[in-house]
Amino acid sequence: MNRSHLLQQLIPASAKRFVGVRRERKSLAAAPTVPHRSDNLRPADGVDLAGMLVSQEADRLWRDSQEILGRFAIPDGTGGVNPGDRRAVHYLIGGFKPLSVLEVGTHIGASTLHVAAALRASPRAGARLVTVDIADVNDAGKKPWLAYGAASSPRDMIEQAGCGDLVEFVHDTSLNYARTCGSRFDFIFLDGGHRAETVYGEIPVALELLEPGGVILLHDYFPDLKPLWSNGVVIPGPYLAVHRLVSEGLDARVLPLGALPWPTKENSRVTSLALLLRDG
Numbered sequence: 226m227n228r229s230h231l232l233q234q235l236i237p238a239s240a241k242r243f244v245g246v247r248r249e250r251k252s253l254a255a256a257p258t259v260p261h262r263s264d265n266l267r268p269a270d271g272v273d274l275a276g277m278l279v280s281q282e283a284d285r286l287w288r289d290s291q292e293i294l295g296r297f298a299i300p301d302g303t304g305g306v307n308p309g310d311r312r313a314v315h316y317l318i319g320g321f322k323p324l325s326v327l328e329v330g331t332h333i334g335a336s337t338l339h340v341a342a343a344l345r346a347s348p349r350a351g352a353r354l355v356t357v358d359i360a361d362v363n364d365a366g367k368k369p370w371l372a373y374g375a376a377s378s379p380r381d382m383i384e385q386a387g388c389g390d391l392v393e394f395v396h397d398t399s400l401n402y403a404r405t406c407g408s409r410f411d412f413i414f415l416d417g418g419h420r421a422e423t424v425y426g427e428i429p430v431a432l433e434l435l436e437p438g439g440v441i442l443l444h445d446y447f448p449d450l451k452p453l454w455s456n457g458v459v460i461p462g463p464y465l466a467v468h469r470l471v472s473e474g475l476d477a478r479v480l481p482l483g484a485l486p487w488p489t490k491e492n493s494r495v496t497s498l499a500l501l502l503r504d505g
C-alpha cells in the first residue's frame with residue numbers, strides 16, 4: 226500500500242464526506258441554470274413502488290430470467306450495480322413495462338444485462354434498450370472489462386444472453402447522445418457521471434427525452450446526504466442535483482427504493498436506487 230493510500234485510510238469517513246459535499250456544492254453552485262420541464266414525468270401518486278418489489282408477477286419474470294442471468298459471473302464491487310440492485314432494476318422494468326429504455330452508464334453491463342433480461346422476459350414488439358457510455362466499453366483492443374473482473378464485454382454478454390436484437394450500444398456522452406438521438410424513452414436510468422453538475426445537466430435532458438408517463442431511475446441517491454451503509458460513504462451528486470432542480474421549481478418527487486426484500490451490499494438490504502417522479 227502506498228503512502229497516499231495509507232493516509233486516505235486514516236481519514237475518517239465523516240471528514241471525507243464533509244470535504245466531498247463541500248466540493249460538490251461549490252461546483253454545482255457555479256453551474257449555469259438549466260431550464261426544465263416535468264410534464265411527461267409519471268405522477269408519483271399512481272406508483273405502487275412497494276407493490277412492484279413484492280409482486281408475484283415480477284418474481285415469476287425474475288425466475289424466468291435466471292436461466293439467462295445464471296450464465297454470467299458478473300463481478301461485484303468493480304463499478305457495476307450490486308447484485309441486489311440488479312434484481313431491483315429487473316423488477317422495475319417488469320413493473321413499469323417500458324417499451325423503450327435508455328441507460329446512461331454501461332460500464333461492465335451489469336445493469337444493462339438485467340434491463341435486457343427483463344425486457345426479454347415479457348416480450349413486446351418494438352422493445353429496446355439504448356445504453357450509452359462516454360468510454361468505449363466494448364473496445365476489442367483494450368478489453369476494459371477485464372480490468373473490472375468481467376469475463377466478457379457488455380456486448381458479448383448481451384449477445385450470449387440472446388438479447389442482441391434488443392440492445393443498442395452507444396459510445397458517446399449522455400448530453401451529446403440526447404442532443405442527437407431523435408428518440409424518446411419510457412424509462413431512463415441515470416448511472417453515468419455522478420458529479421452534481423453532471424447530474425444537474427442530465428436530468429433536464431432526460432426529462433426532455435421522456436415519453437408521456439415516463440420515469441427516471443437514479444443510482445447513488447443518498448437522501449439528505451446521509452450514509453446508507455456502515456462504510457459511511459456518501460456520493461452527493463445525484464441528491465444535490467435534484468435538490469437544486471426542485472428549488473428552481475422542478476415539479477418532481479424522489480421515491481428512494483429504501484430497503485429491498487433481498488440483500489444488496491454490506492450485509493444490508495438497502496439500495497441507493499431512487500425513482501424521480503412528478504410530485505402529484
Ligand SMILES: C[S@@+](CC[C@H](N)C(=O)[O-])C[C@H]1O[C@@H](n2cnc3c(N)ncnc32)[C@H](O)[C@@H]1O
Pocket residue numbers: 304305306329330331332333334335336337357358359360397398399400416417418419423
Ligand atoms: C457507475 S458506472 C455504471 C455502472 C453500470 N450501470 C453497471 O451496472 O455496470 C458509470 C459509467 O458512466 C460512464 N460515464 C461517466 N460520465 C458519463 C457521461 N457524461 N456520459 C456517458 N457516460 C458517462 C463511465 O464511463 C462509467 O462507465
